[in-house]
Amino acid sequence: MRTFIGIELGEKATDELSRFQEVLKNYTIKGRWTHKDNFHITLKFLGEVEAESITEIEDAVKVAAKSINPFYIKFDKVGFFKGNKDMRVLWVGTEENPFLNKLHDNIDEELHKIGFKKDERKFTSHITIARDIRLNIGIEEVNNLFEKQKKNDILVDTVFLYESVIQENRRKYIPIFSVPLR
Numbered sequence: 621m622r623t624f625i626g627i628e629l630g631e632k633a634t635d636e637l638s639r640f641q642e643v644l645k646n647y648t649i650k651g652r653w654t655h656k657d658n659f660h661i662t663l664k665f666l667g668e669v670e671a672e673s674i675t676e677i678e679d680a681v682k683v684a685a686k687s688i689n690p691f692y693i694k695f696d697k698v699g700f701f702k703g704n705k706d707m708r709v710l711w712v713g714t715e716e717n718p719f720l721n722k723l724h725d726n727i728d729e730e731l732h733k734i735g736f737k738k739d740e741r742k743f744t745s746h747i748t749i750a751r752d753i754r755l756n757i758g759i760e761e762v763n764n765l766f767e768k769q770k771k772n773d774i775l776v777d778t779v780f781l782y783e784s785v786i787q788e789n790r791r792k793y794i795p796i797f798s799v800p801l802r
Contacts, residue, residue: 627661633774644755652750657792658792661745666781685727691801693717776801780798
């Protein structure tokens, strides 16, 4: 099964991002929009794992999470990863947060102990809102539009292992287990 460790955003943050997508659709030439049920922050992509390893992964995540209290994060700005002619991924980032970084580092370390490769890149917290998108405005104007959106703090109090599946011709992320923060 294809899996990743992630954080749910909660209903208010999900609704805020969904409203922002609706605003951006007025400036879109083409693209694929992330369904609001799939908004999340990936802490660690695991890839294909065997069902037999789920308990070991859960135990590692429990160790990683036990020293971290629940905390809040905030949306920051909109960014993108480049594609050929399009923005391969359009995302909303979160403000730098030492607790979120520590949670990521702990998970990366504990999973490394059970055989997963450590992340090579610096962790950058973001939520994918669109893929293969072409807009008729620049990223500066996108950020100006985002600044006008109402933004609430997002409580981070649980970490999930998700399975990524295709159901009814659309990607879905199904929680396998959850681990509360201390």
